[in-house]
Amino acid sequence: MTSKAREIIIKNLFALLAFISVLLLGLIVLFLFREGLPIFKQISMAQFLFGSAWYPTYDPPEYGIWSLIVGSVIVTVLSCLIAVPFGLLSAIYISEIAPAGIKEILKSVIELLAGLPSVVLGFFGMVILAPWMQETFDLPTGLNIVNASLMLAVMAIPTISSISEDALYAVSRDFKEASYALGATKYETIVKVVIPAALSGISTAVILGMSRAIGETMVVLMVAGGSAAIPRGIFDSVRPMPASIAAEMGEAAFGSGHYHALFATGIVLFIITLAFNLIADHISNRFKEEGSGTL
Amino acid sequence: MKWRYFRQSLFFGVVRLSALIITIALLGIIAFLLVNGFKAISMDFFTLPPTDSMTKGGIMPAIVGTFYLTVGAIAVSLPLGVVSAIYLTEYAKQGRFIRIMRIGVNCLAGVPSVVFGLFGLGFFVVFLKFGSSILAGSLTLGILVLPTIIGAAEEALKAVPQTFREASLALGVSKWKTISRIVLPSALPGILTGAILGVGRAAGETAPIMFTAAAFFTAILPKSIFDEVMALPYHIYVLATAGTHIEQTRPLQYGTALVLIALVLGIDLIAIVLRSVVRRKKRW
Numbered sequence: 176m177t178s179k180a181r182e183i184i185i186k187n188l189f190a191l192l193a194f195i196s197v198l199l200l201g202l203i204v205l206f207l208f209r210e211g212l213p214i215f216k217q218i219s220m221a222q223f224l225f226g227s228a229w230y231p232t233y234d235p236p237e238y239g240i241w242s243l244i245v246g247s248v249i250v251t252v253l254s255c256l257i258a259v260p261f262g263l264l265s266a267i268y269i270s271e272i273a274p275a276g277i278k279e280i281l282k283s284v285i286e287l288l289a290g291l292p293s294v295v296l297g298f299f300g301m302v303i304l305a306p307w308m309q310e311t312f313d314l315p316t317g318l319n320i321v322n323a324s325l326m327l328a329v330m331a332i333p334t335i336s337s338i339s340e341d342a343l344y345a346v347s348r349d350f351k352e353a354s355y356a357l358g359a360t361k362y363e364t365i366v367k368v369v370i371p372a373a374l375s376g377i378s379t380a381v382i383l384g385m386s387r388a389i390g391e392t393m394v395v396l397m398v399a400g401g402s403a404a405i406p407r408g409i410f411d412s413v414r415p416m417p418a419s420i421a422a423e424m425g426e427a428a429f430g431s432g433h434y435h436a437l438f439a440t441g442i443v444l445f446i447i448t449l450a451f452n453l454i455a456d457h458i459s460n461r462f463k464e465e466g467s468g469t470l
Numbered sequence: 471m472k473w474r475y476f477r478q479s480l481f482f483g484v485v486r487l488s489a490l491i492i493t494i495a496l497l498g499i500i501a502f503l504l505v506n507g508f509k510a511i512s513m514d515f516f517t518l519p520p521t522d523s524m525t526k527g528g529i530m531p532a533i534v535g536t537f538y539l540t541v542g543a544i545a546v547s548l549p550l551g552v553v554s555a556i557y558l559t560e561y562a563k564q565g566r567f568i569r570i571m572r573i574g575v576n577c578l579a580g581v582p583s584v585v586f587g588l589f590g591l592g593f594f595v596v597f598l599k600f601g602s603s604i605l606a607g608s609l610t611l612g613i614l615v616l617p618t619i620i621g622a623a624e625e626a627l628k629a630v631p632q633t634f635r636e637a638s639l640a641l642g643v644s645k646w647k648t649i650s651r652i653v654l655p656s657a658l659p660g661i662l663t664g665a666i667l668g669v670g671r672a673a674g675e676t677a678p679i680m681f682t683a684a685a686f687f688t689a690i691l692p693k694s695i696f697d698e699v700m701a702l703p704y705h706i707y708v709l710a711t712a713g714t715h716i717e718q719t720r721p722l723q724y725g726t727a728l729v730l731i732a733l734v735l736g737i738d739l740i741a742i743v744l745r746s747v748v749r750r751k752k753r754w
Contacts, residue, residue, distance in 0.1 A: 178644055185646045186561050193557035196550055196620065197574040199613050203581065206592040264488035272485060281489055283742050288496050290667075290738040292674030294703040295727050298710055299499055302720070329495060336492075362478035383580070390582025392677040393703075397711060417584045417677070424588075424681050429596065441588040445581060452580035456573055 207445055211438030214238060223439060229403040231423065231433040238436040240443070242405050246413030249320055249406065250399060251389040254327035259381055261328070262335025270343040271365055289333035297397030300326040305398060312410065318400035320409045326398055327388045335384040342376020343369055375462035379455040386451035390444060392417035416444050503728045510725025524687060525715045529726050534691055535699030536673055539683060542608025543615060543672040548665050551619030559627040560649055579617035583677040586614045590682035605695040607683020614678055615668035622664020626657040659748040663741045670737035674730065676703035702730045
């Protein structure tokens with residue numbers, strides 16, 4: 176074989192394999208829809224999304240996932256209210272304030288936190304946080320929205336922190352120096368110059384953190400309590416979408432309405448996270464290309 | 471004037487405090503598992519299967535199962551991921567097609583793990599008729615870590631200076647030889663770091679294997695890749711939530727969680743150390 180022929184073969188082979196990688200995403204979509212869409216032969220999309228009764232094993236079954244969606248949204252929003260300040264502040268500390276040694280240690284801490292298996296966090300929430308909460312606040316159960324949100328926040332903090340840190344780090348030194356030259360303090364420089372300049376990256380970080388939280392399964396499966404009803408307060412149990420899928424898929428007979436309904440719940444989850452990721456991608460691209468001079 | 475500096479100190483205090491709280495959270499979780507899990511750890515814990523309807527004995531089959539699943543996942547994702555990254559950075563002309571591929575990879579990275587589980591169930595278990603098996607679970611986990619590996623490999627390849635490639639090409643070396651002899655060796659540590667992080671991720675995931683590979687309990691070790699296996703993360707979940715002996719098996723749960731966390735964080739730590747060593751040694 177001539178060397179030129181080999182070059183061409185290698186190039187095309189690599190292109191093919193790269194294409195397969197992306198094709199897998201297509202396959203995920205295809206099979207989610209293939210297994211999920213049949214539920215809409217039984218009920219309308221509006222009934223599925225906004226129906227508030229989730230009784231998949233009753234006769235006749237009811238497949239309304241509104242309470243699951245509400246559950247997911249509540250734990251996600253609440254976990255981000257906790258994770259955003261911690262993630263952002265730790266990113267500011269790492270990128271702007273910390274001395275070199277502490278900076279390295281803290282970066283490793285964040286990375287290890289990101290590596291904690293979710294089932295371990297769920298377990299921690301179950302055996303430590305839940306009994307403590309139940310006793311301290313005198314609740315019927317410690318497996319509730321607050322507990323799930325706290326554990327989800329632990330998972331979202333590393334995402335928010337590391338992406339925000341990249342964004343803060345990328346802010347041009349000229350900006351900071353110009354600010355100092357005008358007599359601004361370090362605090363004023365960070366808050367009025369660095370953060371606004373990094374805002375697109377920080378928004379991306381927050382969106383990806385939310386995406387991580389809404390799709391996380393084991394934590395909400397183990398500590399959210401599992402009640403498929405619209406919660407009345409933050410100490411109520413909920414059943415977020417991933418928890419419902421993970422808990423029930425084992426019992427749902429293949430090809431049954433329940434099986435298809437769980438896949439359709441997966442579609443909803445997929446579309447939400449896809450939207451989050453596309454928005455994040457859009458924001459980071461739109462602002463990246465224009466260089467350091469834009470805010 | 472004073473207020474400006476007071477405000478700054480206050481802000482720095484809050485920032486330091488939040489960094490401290492995060493560190494304490496991590497150390498607290500690890501310490502808690504260490505203290506409680508340590509009592510369960512013994513030689514038997516590693517070498518025996520669960521006995522007395524999972525209330526006693528060890529976790530050997532779960533360790534073996536997690537090992538198989540993780541090795542399988544990396545065997546799938548490492549070649550595919552590295553080749554994809556080479557194509558994207560070295561061969562492909564930067565244009566709309568590449569942009570779409572990159573968005574595709576990014577989106578793949580953001581898909582929730584339970585959705586990977588659903589896909590694995592629909593595609594590998596049901597459509598390809600692999601059943602709930604090591605094969606189906608490994609492939610599902612492999613696809614899950616694929617974006618991590620592509621991302622890390624791409625970054626490592628991009629970090630190799632363009633002058634290396636130009637020097638090689640200027641000597642009349644073909645493109646593939648340039649990539650395989652010059653670019654890849656320089657990028658190898660970075661690629662390896664990504665692969666190790668991928669291993670850690672695959673070993674700790676639960677949701678993707680729940681419907682594709684994991685068994686509640688198996689009396690014997692798997693004989694082929696079409697057998698179901700026990701796995702560490704799933705074992706924790708099962709012991710902690712199902713059955714009638716939840717309180718009785720607490721020590722086993724702590725022990726299993728400790729083994730899993732030591733495994734996963736140990737793997738991550740290797741990657742972190744490797745990366746910092748490489749960074750210090752870097753000659754360009």
